[in-house]
Each structure stands twice: as C-alpha cells, then as structure tokens.
Amino acid sequence: MAVSETASMSPVMAFALVGALGVGSQWLAWKLRLPAIVLMLSAGLIVGPGLGVFDPARDIGPLVAPMIAIAVAIILFEGGLTLNFRSLQDAAKGVQRLVLIGAPLGWLLSAAALHWVVGLSWASSTVFGGIMIVTGPTVIAPLLRQARLKRRPAALLQWEAIVNDPVGALAAVLALEVVLVLQTTETRGEAFWDLSIGIGFAVALGLAGGVGMAWAFRRGKVPEYMKVPVLFVVLLAVFAVSDFVLHESGLLAVTIMGLWIANAGLPSFEELRRFKEHATVLLVSGVFILLAAGTSLGTLEMLGWRSALFIVVVILAVRPATVLISLAFSNIPWKERILVAFTGPRGVVLVAVAGLFGERLVAQGVDDAALIGPLAFALVAGTVVLHGFTLTPIARVLGVTASDTPGVLIVGGAPWSVAFGQLLEKLELPVLIADPNHAHLRAARRAGLKSYFGDVLSEAAEHSLDFVRYQKVIAATDNDAYNTLVCTGMAHDFGRESVFQPVPVRQETARHALPATLGGRILRGELSYFEANRRIHNGWHFRATGLTEEFTLDDWLDKNPEALPMAEYDGKAGLRLLDQDAQLKAGPGDQLIALYPPDPPEESAQRH
Secondary structure, eight states, rough: OOOHHHOOHHHHHHHHHEEEHHHHHHHHHHTTTOOHHHHHHHHIIIIIIOOOOOOHOOOOHHHHHHHHHHHHHHHHHHHHTTOOOOHHHSSSSSHHHHHTHHHHHHHHHHHHHHHIIIOOOOOHEEEHHHTTTTOOOOHHHHHHHHTBBHHHHHHHHHHHHHHHHHHHHHHHHHHHHHHHHHHHHHHHHHHHHHHHHHHHHHHHHHHHHHHHHHHHHHTTHHHHGGGGHHHHHHHHHHHHHHHSSTTTHHHHHHHHHHHHHHSOOOOTTTHHHHHHHHHHHHHHHHHHHHHHHHHHHHHHOOOHHHHHHHHHIIIIIIIHHHHHTTTTTTTSHHHHHHHHHTOOOOOHHHHHHHHHHHHHHHHTTTTGGGGHHHHHHHHHHHHHHHHHHHHHHHHHTTOOOSSSSSSEEOOOOHHHHHHHHHHHHHHTOOEEEHHHHHHHHHHHHHHHHHHSSSOTTTTHHHHOGGGGGGGEEEEEEOOHHHHHHHHHHHHHHHOOOGGEOOOOOOTSSTTTTOOSSSEEEBBTTTTOOHHHHHHHHHEEEEEEEOOSSOHHHHHHHHOOTTTTEEEEEEETTTEEOBBTOOOOOTTTTTTEEEEEEOOOHHHHHOOO
C-alpha cells in the first residue's frame, strides 16, 4: 500500500512541517545563495507527491482552502503596499513604458501563448495571462545583487517587478471576476450587472478600509503597539465582507486598500511595511509548500511537451516581444534592452495566486484550469533556474555590469573615510562617500572619490543611488545618533552583519549606551569618530598587505604590533570588514587592510 494511503499526521504536526520546510528552505537558499523558490518547490514536491509523507487535504483537511485564500489576500495586500505612485513618477520613462505598455501587452501575448501553445480555454488563458505579468520582485532582487548590473538596467528590472506586482494581481483578479460571473449567470446582462456591483463594492470597501486606517493612524486613534494588529483585523474584515458580496472580489478590495495606505504618507508606514514583509515571508513559504505538496502525480503528468514548448515560447518570444515593443523609440541602449528582454524570472506570488485561481475555476466547471497550478510551478522553476545561471554571464558579454565585486558605501566625508575609500579604490572596489553636509565632501571630491550630497535614508537617495553596487555600509559621521540611525535603517536591506559604525563616544556609560537592537557592528579597534580622524591627522595611514606562504598572518602580527587590522580582502569572496569581536582569518593570497602608525622618517622616505 502506498505511503500516502497509510501514513498521516496530526494537523499540528502538519503545520509544524509546513513552517519548517518553508522557512528552512528560505534560510538554506540564503546560505547557499540560491533562489529560495526552487528549494521550496523541491521540498514541497518531495514530501508531497514524491514520498507521500504530507498531503494537505488529508492531514489538514477543509481548512487548507480558506488558509490559502487568506494568505493570498495578505500577499496581494502586500503587493498594494509596495506601489507608491510617487516612486512610479520618479522612475525612468523606461519603467513607465514597461508598466503602461508592457503590462497589457504581456497579458495579451501570454494569454495567446497559453491558448494556442498549451491549448487552454480562453477563460483559463485570460486569468493565468494576467498573473504572468508579475516578474517576481522577491526573485529579481537577489539576482541583481549577484549580477552587479549598471544602474539603468538594474532599475528597469527592479521597478518593473515592484510596480507590476499589484498590477498583475489586479489584472488576474478582474479576469477571474469576469469568468466566474459569466459561469454562474444565465444572461450577459445579468453577468455585467453582477460584475459591476461586485467590483464597485470591492473598490469602495477597499478605499473605505484604506482611508479609515490612514485617518485613524494619522489622528492617533490607534496606539502604536496596536497598529499592526488593528490593520491585520481590518484587512481580514474587508476581505471577508467583499468576498461575501461577490466571490473572490475580496482580493481586489485588499489590493485597493494596500494601494491607498501606501500612498497616504503615514509616519508609521515603515513599521507597517516591516510587518507585511515579515508576514509575506511566512505566508509565501506556507502557501508554496501547501500548493506543491498538494499537487498530485497525475496532475504533474499532464505537463507534456506542450508545457515545455510554452515555457520556451514565454522566454524566447513573449517576454522579448513585450519588452522590445514597450521600449521601442526610447533612449535606452540596445544592449540594455536585450538584457531586460531576456530576463523575466517569475516568483512566489505567481504560484500562490495561480494555484488558488486555478482551483476556483475548476470548481466552476472550467476543467482545463487544473493545469494552471502545474504550469505556474514549471514556469517559475524554469525561469528562475535559467536566469539565475545566465543573467551574470549575459550581462558581462553585453558589457552592462557595474562591477565584478561589491563595494562599500561610506556615510560621512571625514579624513578617515576618505583615506579608507582611497585604499579601497586602489583595490578596484566601488566606493561611494555620502554626506548631508556639502562641505564635508570637499576632501572626497579632491581625492577623486565618487560622492553623494544628501541623506542616504531619503527617498531621493533610494531612487538616485545604485545601492546594488555596494555590499557593506560604514556610518562614520560626527553624529553618533545619526550613525546609529543609518545602520538601523540600512540593516534591513544590507543585513545586520554588513553595517558598521565607529564606537560611540559615550557608549561606556549606561545613561548614553544604546540598546543592542539599534545601530550596527562596531569597527575593529573601537576608535571613535574623533579618535580615528585624530590619528589620520597625526600621520596614521591605511595600507593593504598581501599575505603569502612565506609571509603569513602570524609574521604580519609580529612585525606590526601597533597596526589596527580593519578588513580582509579576498579577490573572489570580496571584502570582509572586521568588527570588534572578529577573528583574523586572512591567508595566503589575501590582502590585509590595516591602519598603520606613522612611519619612521627613514622608512617614510624609502616608501615615498
């Protein structure tokens, strides 16, 4: 007897398994620098149709469908929260073209490919074609960090994914509404009336939820510690009420609600954004594992040569045609157009929404919609694996990479920062020195270093700076509180292990010491801003020393007892900044970067 027929587990154990597989896959993907979606897909298929250990319908029961529906609603709400209209206005014309022209064109071409290549009905093709507009913002970001593209092609890919996320969801929801209403009503007039009432009510309810939350948060009607719970409860209420009036219109309502809140200019929006990102990571993981594990072997066997041909057509025809037509007669160079045209990985949002919508269509008698879920899995796996391995070499061939190795963003134009930046540039590492004080950047400009006048935490910096080129952040201004603010704000995107600051001047006293949850890692040597710059003024200098089999780390330590090691550089692994607790690991072939005391006069004369 098959394992799936004999083995079963309690719902609690099933929930624990879903969480462990989903979050565990994402962590392992981060550790191995692989696309998380591929590992989640593999894990779900292995424990589900592969081994038969986990079957959502058997082990969890009737709760599976409403759980996935609520999770998708929150995911789409998150998609609405990412779309800030001011960001779209500030984006390049190329991004606007990819959204305004590319989204409807991609919808049309994708639906045509589904109908004529795979053989799906127009109902299934139209719904799935709308979801295919989304190119996967959660997948694009790590690929861009790995490829180190120039600013313009990176911005085109990143902002297209972010903006098209809610646009594709809206397109799919509207298409689903049309199909469901036509399937459940007898006359076209009645269908049009039901659809108009449902969509109108969903839009009105979504706007009411967004306006109400914005008003309550702005007027202080909800205490800070209750904002996230209240938002979550209102979100569920809007979804449930709208869905009661017209089936699946709740997804449209919560997307509209997210759009309104994203553009309301709330002072507490950052906290809400963090909530939705954390919630989305958990929910996307859970939905992906549930959908993959619930896929039967029979359904997977339905994917024949037509499905493989469909993926080829999407990658080699639909995506390139959409991008090249959208960017026609623009000022974007052809090399960048080609790169964007052949880069379109799909992500977890597509799989989650496609799986749910496919089930809804099957329940209404659209039998071929059972293929939507497996096709989504195949499309995501194919595009993520392909682009994950080809984006970097294609970008290098086309000459649109910004740098082979990630660099350092230094906030603060003090002498210490300029001296460190000059040494990093000699090692051919990208360096940017930013400072909100224009006078502080004079030394950096005289040294020929790239500089930015402004606040790196501002919205303008987000749109004008190419953060993808940098992997480490050093906040070294004369304001310890601002350094802490910069590290805290950038830790979310760069990682807490990659943001550094000098030791605060008054850190040793309990009255001035900040919580460990704020700020970045303290640079090795534990020099304050003022002490570091005093040493530079007194003749201390940075130098990189290459280690060999003959001249090891121990030899260097014996020869330079007063020098302060600050970083280690491996041409392949990149730069490793050292914090106050770091152990030196540099070996043969590595460069050891240190702050040296002033040279004796005779040695200084020889060195110069």
